[in-house]
Structures are given as C-alpha cells and as structure tokens.
Amino acid sequence: MKRIPLRGVALSAAALVAMTAAACSSGTTGTPSGSGGQGGADGAKIAFLMPDIASTRYELYDAPLFKAKVKELCASCEVLYQNAQADAAKQQQQANAMLAQGVKAIVIDPVDSAAAATIVQAAQAQKVPIIAYDRPIPAAKADYYISFDNEKIGSSIAQSLVDHLKKEDAKGGVLIVNGSPTDAAAQLIKKGIHTGVDASGYKLLAEFDTPGWQPNKAQEWVSGQIAQFPDGIAGVVAANDGTGGGTIAAFKAAGAKVPPVTGNDAELAAVQRVINGDQYNTISKPIKIVAEAAANVAHQFAQGQKPAGKTTLFDTPSELFVPTVVTQENVNEVMFGAEGGMKAAEVCTPEYKAACDKLGIK
Template structure:
C-alpha cells in the first residue's frame, strides 16, 4: 500500500507541475484577460459510448477556456462513432472560423484529412487523447496509452500469480480504428506475453462498444469456461461488457481490468466485480489542452515535452486503481464524491472501505 500511495502522490504532483508549466509558458500577460480576440476553438469528441466526453471532457475544457480567454468561443461536437460525421463537424467548425481544432478522432487514419484540411486553412490541430499517426498534428496531449496497457496488464498478472491462479487470459482490446487503442494493445502484450499465462484469445472491439465486447467474451466463456483465469479489457466499457458476459453465463467473474475510472467502474471495483481501472484525471488533459489551444490562438507555437508521430507531445502518467487503493486515489483526492458512487446498492461495500 505504501508504494501505491507514494506513486500516486508523486504522479499527482508531477501532473500538476506539468499543467502549471504549460500555463506559465502560454500566459505572457494576457492568459486570463481575454487574450485571443474572440477566437473560435473547436472541441471535437469521438463517441457517446464512453460517458466521460459529455460528463467530464467537455465541461472541463470549456471551463478552462473561459478562464483563459473569456471572449473565446468553444464549438463542441460529438461524432457518435461516425468518422464521416466527424469530418463534417470539422469542416463546419473551420467554416465558422475556428482557429484551433482539438480533435479526439473516431478513426485515427481518417483524421489525417482533418489535420491537412485545417492546416491548409492556417488552423492548428491538437490531437487529444488519441494520436493521429498519418499526419503530424500541431500538438498531442494525452495520458501515455502504451503505459496504460502495460500497467493494467501487469497489475492483473501480478494478482493472478499472487493468488496462484491457473488457466489463461482473454484480451479485449479497443477499437481497431483508434491509434490509442493500438498503443494500449501493445502495452498489454508487453506484460501478458512474457507472463507465463497463455493468451487464450484476443479481440479488437469495434467502436469500443461494450455490447460487442460482451458478445465476444460470451463466446469465449462458452468455449474455454473455467480455463479463463482473467481478462485484460482495455477500458471500463469493455471491462463492464466482459463482466456482464460471465454473469449472464452464470459463471464466477474472474479478475477483469478496465481504464478511465468511470463512476460505474469505481462501483464495480468497490463491490468486487472489477479488479482494476486506470485513474487518468480528465481534468489534467482537458485543462492542458485548453492551455495549448489558447497559446495557438495567441499565435504561439508551444514546444512539447516529447515527440510522438512527429508531433510535439505532452504524455501524462496514469495510476492503477484497485479495491486496495480506490479510496485514496479516487475519493481522498477529490476526483470522485462518495455521494455520486455510494448509492444504495453500493453503500455497504463503500462503508467497508471507509468511503463516505
């Protein structure tokens, strides 16, 4: 527990320092005084399957932009897993005069055309959460997706070894059109492949759709049954779908991973249904992206801390959350409120963990 606490504290401090540094670099006297001259900034999100975009990313980004540039206008759109629709939304934002597009792509390959079109019209593109490998955006802000994959898988493998579990692992990846999902997949393999546990099967989940993940896992449960020692699912949606598959089959739920620290995932971890998730506070990437967007609005060209796909980048490091540290990481930190998570169904396990 002590190592988890120290790591969580260190990561939190690092993330806050990084965001503060970005703010300092882009605040040459007018960051909070309307610098931007009424510029328009598009914030284009990829889907509705993950609840985070409507509930967290959008309001957090808009709030930070309002703080930095009260006279700037945010154009928000969600493509609902439709790459063609996202292209239309980007074209519309450019037609409305957007000077910066913050883009979380539905399809990382298709998004290259959005980057090229925007840059041809002197608009900057910030790749958000998911990279765009086929065209260099002007900046990329995200948590380290490959690290996310390795962390959730390492956590699961360690747990399986400690509990002397027998059998193999299922791997439920994210969308095949999402480059971030590819990085997470790579990270998962880096931990699973040398683990000594057999990889029974893996699946790339179209559109990150929990129902499609559930359907696939249901088939694997029918095929492998009690041979399944654990499931590495790439996010909380696919993790939730995996859990539902075991319950529908009347089978005990093995340790199953997740990523995103959604409220439903926190509830499943507290109740013991889900083994882990990843805490990557959306506030960090949303606010960092707003700072970078404001810098571009002012005509600056922010330098990245690293480079990925020939793009200046800022990659934050996430934290693994299990039942052991969920109180500390998600509740003591203020990321979540007990009132939102510890509803009647979860009141007893919350009380057992001292969450109130």
C-alpha cells in the same frame, strides 16, 4: 480510461512578447486574455471534437472542463463542441463546418485515427492548428498531441492483473479485449497490454479488437469465449471500462464466476464495480489534467505561439501524462482524494454502501 488550440494577430515583436507574458505567463494564472485583448485571442473560436458517447467521460467531464479552462484563459473565446457519435464521416463533416465558421484551432479526439489525417490536412491548409487529444493521428503530423501515456496504460493494467493472478495462484489462461481497431490510442494500449501478458507465463487464450469500443460487442465476443473455455479463463485484460463492463456482463449472463477483469478511465460505474469486487482494476486519468493542459496549449496557439512539446510521438510535439492503476487497495485514496475528486454520496448508492463502508469510503 483518455485537446485544445487558438491563434494570433500581427503585433510588433516587442508588443507580442510583453502581452503574451502578461496573458499567459504560466498558462494557468493571470488575467483572462478576453478582458484585455492581449495576444489577439479575443473572440477566438475553438473547436472541441470528441469521438463518441459510448464512453460517458466526454459529455460529463472532458467538454465541461475544457470549456471552463478556455473561458478562464480567454473570457471572450468560444468553444464549439461536437460529438461524432462513433461516426468518422460525421466527424469529418463537423470539422469542415468548424473551419467554415473560422475556428482558430481544432482539438480532436478522432473516431478513426487514419481517417482523421484528412481533417489534419484540411485544417493545416487553412493554417488552423490541430491538437490531437487522447488519440494520436499517426498518418498526419498534428501540431500537438496531449494524452495520458496509452502504452503505459496497457502495460499497467495488464501487469497489475498478472501480479494478482500469480499472488492468487490462479490457473488457466487470459483473454484480451482490446479497443477499436480504428483508434491509434487503442493500438498503443494493445501494445502495452502485450508487454504485460506475453511474458507472464499465462497462456493467451484469445483476443478481440472491439469495434467502436462498444461494450455490447465486447460482451458478445466474451460470451463465445466462455463457451469455449468454460473452466480455463483465469482473467481478462479489457482495454477500458466499457469493454470491461461488457466482459463482466457476459460472465454474469452465463451464470459463470467472474474472473479478475481490468478496465481504464475510472468511470463512475467502473469505480463502483471495483469497490464491489466485480472489476479488478481501472485506470485513474484525471481528465482535468489533460483538459486544462489542452486549453493552455490552445490559448498559446490562439496567440500565435507554437508551444513546444515535452516529448515527441508520431513526429508530433506531445505531452503525455502518467496514469494510476486503481484497485480496492487504493480506490479510497486515489478516487476520493484530490486527484480523483469523486464524492462518496454519488458512488456509494444503497447497492454499494456496504462495500464502501468496508473500504472506509465516506
């Protein structure tokens, strides 16, 4: 299912107040600071470090949206984008390289939340602010954290599944396929999932922490559970669309009926599975919301400001957005409306056209 900063120059207090008001009154409108030199953000470099390519969102949405918003706010600023491809050591090297290039802020979605504490310490030693994006860094206090509410994501997808199972009077127990054990956001999602499952009355058959969020690892584990519980799996709470897709593939490969399976991120393939009835739900997390919020915060850091969070998580000023559960009942409204922004032409390919037509997706 789910990133920004910059810095400033020494100006007089009066000049700084006047210029920041002109350049960043709301963080979303006004003249781009790069064209007028306001606030010292001109030419600033901002690092945008994403964790992997297993989830397609980073390349397709997060990076382009973040770059576009930064450019809108500061025409002469430069976003330096790197993807660690699920390698924590590589991400450390990328962060070090960014510091060497003089970035004014680092926005990071960590591969390994614990290991990323070293990146935070190194950056802050050079007075470069760190914005944790999507995944928190509990072991070190970042300067800011922006994400959807991960614990709420977990509880929402689990409760949605449990309510559906009860409505259908489904028999059997539940499997839980969690995210990466090194991802603090995954642990928040896991905590939320358990709030939905533990009191549901459905037996927890087994659960698995998926290394690196890798769909093939989820598929491999679920395949083994199908063999152990051939007639007793009522549903599966999968922590994201990748693990959900791996889960569904495991049931299909075994020639077994696919039970209701959850997801998170509303990736295109997952939305197609929801439309087709292969996946029960996913989570709509309009990436534009968090990417632009991160860009606004980055711009403030670039101007030498210290933005206040709307809440606090892990002793870090934070902004957490509320996710939306998507099922067949609301997929048309949510994913093809203003929030989701998907286009029927991209989703309703020949394989899914009949299912789209049935749901009124055009």
